[in-house]
Amino acid sequence: MPAFKTLDDLNHIAGKRVLVRVDLNVPVSEGRVTDATRIERVASTIRELSDKGAKVILLAHFGRPKGQPVGDMSLSLIASAVEDVLDRAVFFATDCIGAPAEDAIARMNNGDILLLENTRFHKGEEKNEADFTAALARNGDIYVNDAFSAAHRAHASTEGLAHHLPAYAGRTMQAELEALEKGLGNPSRPVVAIVGGAKVSTKIDLLMNLVKKVDALVIGGGMANTFLAAQGIDVGKSLCEHDLADTARKIMAEAEGAGCSIILPVDGVVAREFKAGAANETVAIDVIPSDAMVLDVGPRSVEKVNDWITKAQTLVWNGPLGAFEIEPFDAATVSAARHAAERTRSGQLVSVAGGGDTVSALHHAGVAEDFTYISTAGGAFLEWMEGKELPGVAVLSK
Numbered sequence: 001m002p003a004f005k006t007l008d009d010l011n012h013i014a015g016k017r018v019l020v021r022v023d024l025n026v027p028v029s030e031g032r033v034t035d036a037t038r039i040e041r042v043a044s045t046i047r048e049l050s051d052k053g054a055k056v057i058l059l060a061h062f063g064r065p066k067g068q069p070v071g072d073m074s075l076s077l078i079a080s081a082v083e084d085v086l087d088r089a090v091f092f093a094t095d096c097i098g099a100p101a102e103d104a105i106a107r108m109n110n111g112d113i114l115l116l117e118n119t120r121f122h123k124g125e126e127k128n129e130a131d132f133t134a135a136l137a138r139n140g141d142i143y144v145n146d147a148f149s150a151a152h153r154a155h156a157s158t159e160g161l162a163h164h165l166p167a168y169a170g171r172t173m174q175a176e177l178e179a180l181e182k183g184l185g186n187p188s189r190p191v192v193a194i195v196g197g198a199k200v201s202t203k204i205d206l207l208m209n210l211v212k213k214v215d216a217l218v219i220g221g222g223m224a225n226t227f228l229a230a231q232g233i234d235v236g237k238s239l240c241e242h243d244l245a246d247t248a249r250k251i252m253a254e255a256e257g258a259g260c261s262i263i264l265p266v267d268g269v270v271a272r273e274f275k276a277g278a279a280n281e282t283v284a285i286d287v288i289p290s291d292a293m294v295l296d297v298g299p300r301s302v303e304k305v306n307d308w309i310t311k312a313q314t315l316v317w318n319g320p321l322g323a324f325e326i327e328p329f330d331a332a333t334v335s336a337a338r339h340a341a342e343r344t345r346s347g348q349l350v351s352v353a354g355g356g357d358t359v360s361a362l363h364h365a366g367v368a369e370d371f372t373y374i375s376t377a378g379g380a381f382l383e384w385m386e387g388k389e390l391p392g393v394a395v396l397s398k
């Protein structure tokens with residue numbers, strides 16, 4: 001793992017202005033934050049810096065306002081949720097640069113916490129413009145990046161600032177990078193990856209990268225159908241990207257060349273309707289009725305997946321094995337999740353998972369707390385699984 005500085009390297013910071021990039025891009029409904037996980041994840045960094053007497057100045061984006069102020073994307077809507085999580089006062093400035101920011105910072109006492117308005121209200125943020133970055137940098141002495149989930153963006157507040165100020169990884173960034181290193185960087189073997197979800201098309205780069213890194217790749221969910229169809233199996237009315245048959249064959253050939261076992265379903269739970277409680281039956285994968293669709297992998301397949309989880313020392317998971325939102329098609333995902341959780345609890349498995357639906361599925365199975373690490377990142381986690389360099393991480397290690 002590339003070396004980077006952490007908060008352990010930051011001493012004597014009382015009175016210093018620390019610009020902390022956090023990810024406050026949280027779901028909001030009717031003015032209320034409906035999931036504060038991302039805020040909870042950055043709380044330890046904020047508290048630690050504040051306890052050391054730093055003036056903690058939070059930088060974040062919210063939504064995609066495209067370089068201009070948009071009312072319902074104001075971080076003023078999130079400030080009280082940050083206060084609730086921290087149980088400390090959080091001041092707010094109506095702009096992240098210029099007089100509003102400077103005046104608010106001038107009023108700060110040591111240990112105070114200030115949230116600056118959405119960085120994406122300025123065009124310079126996403127363009128990583130030199131003038132805008134310099135304007136942000138003028139408000140700080142030190143830069144801490146605690147937003148792994150925004151580190152795939154080379155923006156002023158996620159990348160540019162590290163060229164202007166001494167740069168450090170916050171506690172969440174540090175934990176995420178350490179967990180990901182255990183997952184794919186330098187993992188204990190065998191490493192098994194489970195990739196599921198709806199479509200192959202959104203995960204081609206990810207699959208191509210994984211077959212080079214893992215010992216076994218379990219393919220489930222809707223995307224398994226594309227692989228099965230590419231092998232000449234009739235998948236009936238199942239979700240299937242027939243035009244990606246060549247891509248699927250290429251991924252399988254790459255896997256063979258790299259010595260990675262591809263584990264495809266050998267049976268499936270099929271139904272005629274995509275709805276909870278729909279009449280269903282379990283069939284062998286080569287006799288899928290032409291008017292039915294596979295909505296979950298079957299029990300024999302789950303047994304195979306669980307055998308691989310038993311053999312594995314490391315598990316990386318993105319995408320559910322079936323349509324887990326509608327019962328009973330959650331069965332395979334729940335079974336594999338619980339088995340992985342049990343192995344993790346007993347210290348025999350390092351388990352790392354990410355992806356919005358994946359995290360929901362693990363919560364649904366009641367085991368999200370038991371995994372070694374659950375990433376709150378969406379795009380950044382996927383790009384990491386694709387083997388891409390994340391600009392916000394790369395710059396910290398320079």
Ligand SMILES: Nc1ncnc2c1ncn2[C@@H]1O[C@H](COP(=O)(O)OP(=O)(O)OP(=O)(O)O)[C@@H](O)[C@H]1O
Nearest residue numbers: 197198221222239294295319322323355356357358
């Ligand atoms: N056999 C199937 N047929 C149809 N849809 C399926 C099937 N198996 C899984 N899915 C769907 O795949 C979706 C989840 O896949 P996705 O790739 O989006 O997961 P993710 O990467 O964890 O989530 P996100 O994209 O939100 O980060 C779910 O909505 C689920 O219903």
Ligand SMILES: O=C(O)[C@H](O)COP(=O)(O)O
Nearest residue numbers: 023025149150153378379
């Ligand atoms: O929600 C996310 O995944 C991050 O906050 C990044 O947001 P973005 O996709 O709008 O850059």
